Amino acid sequence: MIMICFVNTTVLVLKGCHIQLFSLDLPDASIDVVIACQCFHWFVNSAALEEIHRVLKTDGYFGIFWAITDFSVPWTNRLWEFLAPLYKEKSIVYPFDEKWKDVFSSTQRRLFNDLEGNLDYSLNFPIKDFDDAHQFFASLSVIASGNESTKKSFRELFDEVIREEFENKGIAVEQIPFKIYLYWCNKKN
Numbered sequence: 663m664i665m666i667c668f669v670n671t672t673v674l675v676l677k678g679c680h681i682q683l684f685s686l687d688l689p690d691a692s693i694d695v696v697i698a699c700q701c702f703h704w705f706v707n708s709a710a711l712e713e714i715h716r717v718l719k720t721d722g723y724f725g726i727f728w729a730i731t732d733f734s735v736p737w738t739n740r741l742w743e744f745l746a747p748l749y750k751e752k753s754i755v756y757p758f759d760e761k762w763k764d765v766f767s768s769t770q771r772r773l774f775n776d777l778e779g780n781l782d783y784s785l786n787f788p789i790k791d792f793d794d795a796h797q798f799f800a801s802l803s804v805i806a807s808g809n810e811s812t813k814k815s816f817r818e819l820f821d822e823v824i825r826e827e828f829e830n831k832g833i834a835v836e837q838i839p840f841k842i843y844l845y846w847c848n849k850k851n
């Protein structure tokens with residue numbers, strides 16, 4: 663995961679902050695913008711919000727960014743049906759289940775003004791071939807950290823989806839559709 667903090671024009675990139683004891687090694691009110699890139703689902707909790715609030719300057723911004731496979735497309739949706747129970751089992755928050763937003767209202771004091779969002783952007787991630795696509799999905803944490811039987815079952819499902827949705831129809835898989843989730847809010851003082 664990556665946290666990006668802006669101090670004037672200086673960009674500090676914090677990689678792999680400790681998740682349980684979420685702490686940013688930065689002074690109080692020292693940062694203009696904090697952006698959680700592809701990582702907020704690992705620390706959707708009040709302690710993290712308090713810490714981000716602490717390091718932000720007056721009116722500083724907290725941004726949240728995710729680029730996630732668009733699972734509304736028929737072939738990716740079939741993969742999602744396999745992945746969803748694994749996310750649920752590991753209690754991993756995913757951005758299109760908007761429950762993660764509750765952390766902003768369940769935190770004892772209001773730390774941020776209302777969250778704004780933009781879901782208008784999407785992109786297609788180019789892939790070389792089926793193996794490349796499989797490698798991408800197999801690198802998702804719920805598969806990569808899963809046991810051998812999960813990895814094997816996923817591979818079987820993936821091959822079946824590719825066969826039915828692409829090969830049998832004579833279609834090449836050239837890209838994985840992604841949806842961009844952008845949110846931001848500013849510090850409430």
Ligand SMILES: *[C@@H]1O[C@H](CO)[C@@H](O)[C@H](O)[C@H]1NC(C)=O
Pocket residue numbers: 751808809811812
């Ligand atoms: C492998 O992981 C899956 C998903 O977490 C679980 O349901 C299954 O029981 C595990 N299988 C083995 C053999 O441990």
